[in-house]
Structure formats: C-alpha cells, structure tokens
Amino acid sequence: MLFKELVLQNFGPYVGRQVIDLSPIYDEELKPIILLGGMNGGGKTTLMDAIRLAFYGQRAQCSTRGNLNYSDFLEQCVSRQVKDLEETVIELAFEHIHDNDKVTFRIRRRWTRSPKNGKDELEIITDKWVGDKSLGETMTKTWDERVEQILPLGISNLFLFDGEQVKELAEQESPPSQVVEAIESLLGLELAERLATDLETLINRKRKNSASKKELETIEALEQKIDQLREEQEELEQEVKGLEREKIKAEYLEQQASDRFMTEGGKIAAEQMELAVEEKHINQQIEAKRQNLVQLAGDFLPLVLISPLLEAAHKQGRKELRVKDALIAQDVLLKRDEKLVAYLKDIALPSAKFKKIQAFLQEEQELIKQDLDPEFKSWLEVDAKTLAALDGVLTHKLPGQKEQARQQLGELDEQLEELTALEQKKQRAASPEAYKLLQIELQEAQKNLSQMVTEIEHKKKQVEGLGQTIKTLKKELEDYSRLTLDRKVNQDFIDSATKVQNTLTLFRERLTLKKLNKLEMEVTECFRYLLHKSDLVHRVAIEVDSFRISLYDPRGQAVPKHRLSAGEKQLLAIAFLWSLARVSGQNLPIAIDTPLGRLDSSHRNNLVERYFPAASNQVILLSTDTEIGAAEVEQLRDQNAIAREYLLEYNPKEQRTTIKSGYFF
Known part of the structure; x- marks a missing residue:
C-alpha cells in the first residue's frame, strides 16, 4: 500500500480545502520519506488523526477524542471559523493491490457541525469497475469489514504511531494493551481463537436443533445474558482505552507541573523547614x-x-x-x-x-x-x-x-x-504566593492523575469481573447443554469437535512459539542495528504470555532494562515496533508523529541514518524544528531519502494552519 494524497477541508486548524501530495515517487524514483514540519500545536497530530479517522471512522483511536461519543467528536473536529452548514471533509487516496490488480482507492468522509444521525457520510471511490458498478460502491457498504483486510485496526498502531506511544512502550516492563492486541492480531493468534469460537457456535447450533422448546428457552436466555455481558465488557474495554489515552496526557501535565514546581522554586519553598x-x-x-x-x-x-x-x-x-x-x-x-x-x-x-x-x-x-x-x-x-x-x-x-x-x-x-x-x-525559593499557586497546580495534576489511575483500575476490575461472570455462564451453558442435549446429538460429532478444539489449542501454542522466535530474532537484529553498540545486547527474548522483553549480553547474562539510558529504551521500543511491522509481511506506510523526542544526538543520528530511510517504502515524518533540525534534514537529503517536504504554518491570531511546500531549513 502507498498513500497518494490527503485532503483536509475545514478540519481542525485546516480551514478551507488543503491538499498534501503524499506520493513517495519523485522523478520516477522511490524516495520513501515525506517530511512535514510544524511547531507544537500547529496541527501535526491532527494530520495523524485525519488518517486514522479516514480509515476507521467511529472506531478510530484519535488523540483528542477521549471519552466523547462519535457525534460530539465529529463536531469538535469542525474548524471554529466555518459556518454551521459548511462541510468538513477528509479524503485519503491510497494505492492497494486488490485481486492481483493495482487499485487507487479514495476514502471520503464528510459532515457538518451537527452531523446527520450523529455520523459522517462515507464514500469509497475507486478507478476500477465490477460489472456495471464501481468497486467503490460495493466497498462503501461493507467498508468496516473491508478495511480489516487492507489495514486491520488491531495492527494500525504499529504503522501509525507517535512519540508518546514510543515513550510508553519504552518505560513499561510489558507492552501496553493496544500493542498486545496488535501483536496477537499480527501473529495470527486470534485466528485460532476465532476458529474455536466458531466451532463452539456450531456445536451449540447442533445442540439447539435437538432441543425441546423449554430447553431452547433456557439456552437462549443464557446466550442472551452472555451476549449482553460481552457488550458491556467491550464498552468497558473501550472506556479503558480512552482513559489510558487520557492518562498519558495527565502524566504529561503532571510532569510539566512537577517540573515547574522544581524550576520555579516550589520544591525549595516546601523544604524550608528541612533547609532551616x-x-x-x-x-x-x-x-x-x-x-x-x-x-x-x-x-x-x-x-x-x-x-x-x-x-x-x-x-x-x-x-x-x-x-x-x-x-x-x-x-x-x-x-x-x-x-x-x-x-x-x-x-x-x-x-x-x-x-x-x-x-x-x-x-x-x-x-x-x-x-x-x-x-x-x-x-x-x-x-x-x-x-x-x-x-x-x-x-x-x-x-x-x-x-x-x-x-x-x-x-x-x-x-x-x-x-x-x-x-x-x-534565595531561589518561591514566594509564599507563588508557592501556593505552584502547589495547587501540582496537587491538582497529581490528583487528576491519581483519579485517572484509580478509575482505570476500577474499570479493569469491572472488565475482569464481567469476564469471570461470562466464563461462569458459558460453563453453565456448556454443562446444561452437555447434560441435557448431548444425549440427543450425534456423539461422533461432539467427540470430533472436542478433538478439533484440543488441536486448535495445541496449534495456537506452537504457532505462538514459532512466531515469537522469529520476532525475537527481528527485534535483536533491529535493536543492534539501531544501537550501533554490539557489545551491550546479544539477544532479545520475548515472554509467551505477557510479551515482556528481556535482554541478554554476549555471556548470556540478563541485562536489566533500567541499565539502558532513556535514549536506548526508546530505540528498543522503536526496534520492537519496526520488527512487528517487518514480521507482519505487509509493506504498509509508516507515519510517525514527534519521532525524535527525548533522544540525544548520537541516538538521533542512528534513527536518521538507519531507521527512517529503511522503515518502509513510505515513511511520513511529522516533526518540529528541534527534532529533525538542519543537520538531520541535510543528512536525509544527502541520502536521497526525501520525496517531499511541507511546512505547517500556524497563525495563532486566526487559529488556522496553512500547508506550504518546503521545510524549516
């Protein structure tokens, strides 16, 4: 797949219709990098949200959505300067192989400030026809299912990610939930689960065919209860994901408040008694x-x-x-x-x-x-x-x-x-008035973060409780079906189905080990390549259940993760994401927002020289002038790796961003 064009109209700070050519082909030569520069708050993250929103609509994991319902989120995305009836439009054109044929798709979503039925209008346009109809007309009706074949939501975070995601992955001992889901989807582990679930559905259907009316009512009541609890569980899981995104923001705000408390003398003022x-x-x-x-x-x-x-x-x-x-x-x-x-x-x-x-x-x-x-x-x-x-x-x-x-x-x-x-x-201590303000700001940020953590834990316990209840009901349904109905059903079918289920369990275990073994080798290779420090880590191991990463030196001794610098941890996280993308076998575009945050000069140089030009056939970089500065952009130009450069110029008075050709330097 290759992105070809992104069109934004009245979306966030992008007032009017603005077009970005994303094609990595320049002068009939593939140059993978599309470089977009912009200052903080200038609309870089909005571009990432636009790509996610174009693909997944209501299911998109956008940065500013939080716990908003889809209708409120769409209204929030409309530019402040436009009138109520003016349309907001997102168009993403991309090239993809469909039925062994190269097809250009254009996803178009449009809505107004008060979206009709709380949704956007989706239209898929293609340059191919099936019989008397456009391929796009057919796909528009089933886009949510079709997009899973093109860029599954579960693995999209491996290709569309930002510096905060890398930071979170770098700091945690085990990957966060969204990355775990992406890993399972990527490794094909959910396929075995789906087959087992489908087989269980088939068995239940077989049992129902021989059930009496009363028995059928009991089974259906249990199934309805299970389905209802599953819906509640899924809603809670989505709330947890939204809260975890909000938690990242709360952590950032708490860190900022803590830094101000330190730098502006709040900590010293708080320590007056100890200092005395x-x-x-x-x-x-x-x-x-x-x-x-x-x-x-x-x-x-x-x-x-x-x-x-x-x-x-x-x-x-x-x-x-x-x-x-x-x-x-x-x-x-x-x-x-x-x-x-x-x-x-x-x-x-x-x-x-x-x-x-x-x-x-x-x-x-x-x-x-x-x-x-x-x-x-x-x-x-x-x-x-x-x-x-x-x-x-x-x-x-x-x-x-x-x-x-x-x-x-x-x-x-x-x-x-x-x-x-x-x-x-x-003498550097804050005045009593300033100290009070700094203390209030820090306490509020800490309180907000604490409440967020508590709420997430509470929701997770609710999810776990629902999961346990579902498990109990499924066991009750299974026992009832087996004791009441299995005598009426072909026993050979039940026995065969049980054997298949056991085989699927074994298949999943062996598939996991095989895929993880390949992933371990890829992560090791990528990390050593990016680190350019071969004597630090000799092998990377990944645990089967939690996907936790362990490092080992050339002597086979464990290397504690805390021994790595902040930059080395980020390189490990990027190597992990890069390896997952490589193992997927899907040559998909990669978009990275704030790609070099918190990295020192040597680690930045490694990413610029070794990762960006080789990560994919198309790499979209959204950077500030301090991340990819004059030296870094010259290095990429010297490598002949940049196809197009854009500058996002934000006008704070008009609160709008204009896209222009060229970079900061």
Whole structure:
C-alpha cells in the first residue's frame, strides 16, 4: 500500500480545502520519506488523526477524542471559523493491490457541525469497475469489514504511531494493551481463537436443533445474558482505552507541573523547614570547628609564626652545648695526654711507635680546637633539658598541631561553601504566593492523575469481573447443554469437535512459539542495528504470555532494562515496533508523529541514518524544528531519502494552519 494524497477541508486548524501530495515517487524514483514540519500545536497530530479517522471512522483511536461519543467528536473536529452548514471533509487516496490488480482507492468522509444521525457520510471511490458498478460502491457498504483486510485496526498502531506511544512502550516492563492486541492480531493468534469460537457456535447450533422448546428457552436466555455481558465488557474495554489515552496526557501535565514546581522554586519553598534544620546543623559544625581552632591557638600553634626563630635558637643552643662540652673536654684531655706521654717515655717505648701515638693525640686535640671557634659567642646559655624540650616542640608538637589546623580549616571552608550554597538555594525559593499557586497546580495534576489511575483500575476490575461472570455462564451453558442435549446429538460429532478444539489449542501454542522466535530474532537484529553498540545486547527474548522483553549480553547474562539510558529504551521500543511491522509481511506506510523526542544526538543520528530511510517504502515524518533540525534534514537529503517536504504554518491570531511546500531549513 502507498498513500497518494490527503485532503483536509475545514478540519481542525485546516480551514478551507488543503491538499498534501503524499506520493513517495519523485522523478520516477522511490524516495520513501515525506517530511512535514510544524511547531507544537500547529496541527501535526491532527494530520495523524485525519488518517486514522479516514480509515476507521467511529472506531478510530484519535488523540483528542477521549471519552466523547462519535457525534460530539465529529463536531469538535469542525474548524471554529466555518459556518454551521459548511462541510468538513477528509479524503485519503491510497494505492492497494486488490485481486492481483493495482487499485487507487479514495476514502471520503464528510459532515457538518451537527452531523446527520450523529455520523459522517462515507464514500469509497475507486478507478476500477465490477460489472456495471464501481468497486467503490460495493466497498462503501461493507467498508468496516473491508478495511480489516487492507489495514486491520488491531495492527494500525504499529504503522501509525507517535512519540508518546514510543515513550510508553519504552518505560513499561510489558507492552501496553493496544500493542498486545496488535501483536496477537499480527501473529495470527486470534485466528485460532476465532476458529474455536466458531466451532463452539456450531456445536451449540447442533445442540439447539435437538432441543425441546423449554430447553431452547433456557439456552437462549443464557446466550442472551452472555451476549449482553460481552457488550458491556467491550464498552468497558473501550472506556479503558480512552482513559489510558487520557492518562498519558495527565502524566504529561503532571510532569510539566512537577517540573515547574522544581524550576520555579516550589520544591525549595516546601523544604524550608528541612533547609532551616540543615542550616542550623551546618552552623553548629562551623562553630565546633572554630572552637577547635581556638583551642589549638591557645596551645603551641601560634609558635608556627616564629618557627624560623625557634629553629635558629635550637641550632644555636646545640652549638653552645657542643662548645661547652669541648672546653671541659680540652682541659681534661690535655692533662691526660701529658701523663700518657710521660708514661710512654718512662717505659722506653720504641721511638717509631712513640711518634705515632704522639701524632694521634695531637690530631685529637686539633679536632677539639675546631669546636672552639674564637669568634663564637654564647648568648643563650641553654641547658640540655631546655634544648630537649625545644626539640620536642619543633619535631612533634608543632607539626602535629599544624596538620590539625590545616585539616580543621579545610573542613571549615567546605562547610562555609555548603552554607553559602544553602543560602543561595533559599534565595531561589518561591514566594509564599507563588508557592501556593505552584502547589495547587501540582496537587491538582497529581490528583487528576491519581483519579485517572484509580478509575482505570476500577474499570479493569469491572472488565475482569464481567469476564469471570461470562466464563461462569458459558460453563453453565456448556454443562446444561452437555447434560441435557448431548444425549440427543450425534456423539461422533461432539467427540470430533472436542478433538478439533484440543488441536486448535495445541496449534495456537506452537504457532505462538514459532512466531515469537522469529520476532525475537527481528527485534535483536533491529535493536543492534539501531544501537550501533554490539557489545551491550546479544539477544532479545520475548515472554509467551505477557510479551515482556528481556535482554541478554554476549555471556548470556540478563541485562536489566533500567541499565539502558532513556535514549536506548526508546530505540528498543522503536526496534520492537519496526520488527512487528517487518514480521507482519505487509509493506504498509509508516507515519510517525514527534519521532525524535527525548533522544540525544548520537541516538538521533542512528534513527536518521538507519531507521527512517529503511522503515518502509513510505515513511511520513511529522516533526518540529528541534527534532529533525538542519543537520538531520541535510543528512536525509544527502541520502536521497526525501520525496517531499511541507511546512505547517500556524497563525495563532486566526487559529488556522496553512500547508506550504518546503521545510524549516
């Protein structure tokens, strides 16, 4: 399939008739990308809604519908500037193979501000004829069934998706319900379920044919009750889907309120008491450090200021003691040497030996005289005990206290910096009036989100309760039919049908494993290709029941999803959607709204280079100027991947958007 043209007339901000050529064929060459640029609020999402609405009408999952009924939603889509009787029109032309023939279809939906019967008028136009009638006339009557053969609603979210959908898929451990439904539809799992249901219907029909009037009334009453409960369950499921879409918006608004609360000083204002306690604690620590420094200043620490003088005094004292000792030693040794020389003469020591001893004694006396500098003056008159005390101060006490003071001063500086930062933080706190407004806004957003979550959970429990009741009634119907009617029905048929049901169950299990195995390989290949980081993930596994994704590294060890960055998680989500589209075997167009939200430059580059040109034969990108900027658009142009470029220019005064050729850059 290829989209060829989208026409909007008085739809949302698109006033008047505006036409977008969506053909990816340019100069007889396939260039897959159709690039539409627009600022936030300029009508990009409206284009996505138009495509969904054209295909599915009342069943379309549009972004702004919420819980509105179809009539109110259509009225809401009409441009504000048009008169009540002016028509709003959506036309989508696309090319598709029908009965091995290439056919151009044009879906046209039209309505006024107060739509007739609460619905739009649908018309399918084709360029082919069947007998005397246009193929389109035949399809118009059965379009809801026909569109399921062209682009089933169940898998449309795999081809028409936006940044919020990618964000939701990236953050959740298991895929959301709409993606699970798309996976089951895509893998063909609902086919086995449908066959089993049809077989059960056939068995019941067989049983009814042999039932008495009273028995038939009982069976029909049970079946009516089951059908009624199923309708209620389907309505509730649709409400849950609508609420889940509203929940995404509520989460966005809550995040915005939370961000404003943080950036505009609301959080700081809310923490005033804690900040005051923290400030008091820091001041106490600062005072304790200052008291420690005062104690050190009252001990030996001030002597650091005159440490050079103390070291000089220590040196002088040591020298004075040596001189004093030398004077005492000189007199004693001279007397001893004289006695020794006299004794050696008396014992008639040989002359050679006597001269050697006499020379030795003279050398010793010269050494003593060296310590007796005639110019040296003794002015300290220090004793050995005092000098030892001074040595202890210089060697141990002063260095120790100096290191303590250095450490205390360092810690004091750090705490003073903390105190300064805390005071600056307090200055950024919102005023009481602004804080109150920020708090009210945040509380309302949180309350709204909480109510939304509670309501969704309540609805889901109701759905589960109805499902359990239906299951009980079906069991009651089955038991009644079996006990009352099976004796009248051909037992061979019942036995055969049971075997077929068992076979269908086994078929579904094996089909699931086979399809999931292929999907796992595709997701692994796509994710590694987009990530361009082969050593992070070696294999992707998908659980059978929940379709939860698990990642494994080259050593077979599990890689927790929280280890991935926000950008890597989004690439994984895109790889998952891309793989599902590839496994489907359907070469359908892909439309992406806000394709690069929250991605850093490297991950953006990977998507621009590797995903957009290869995702499909037709890729419609709806982007702001910050997502696909000048560098990205030049890269796509260099790859020869863009067929057409459009700019959605929104005029806030007139509240209308005009579609022009060209992009931002």
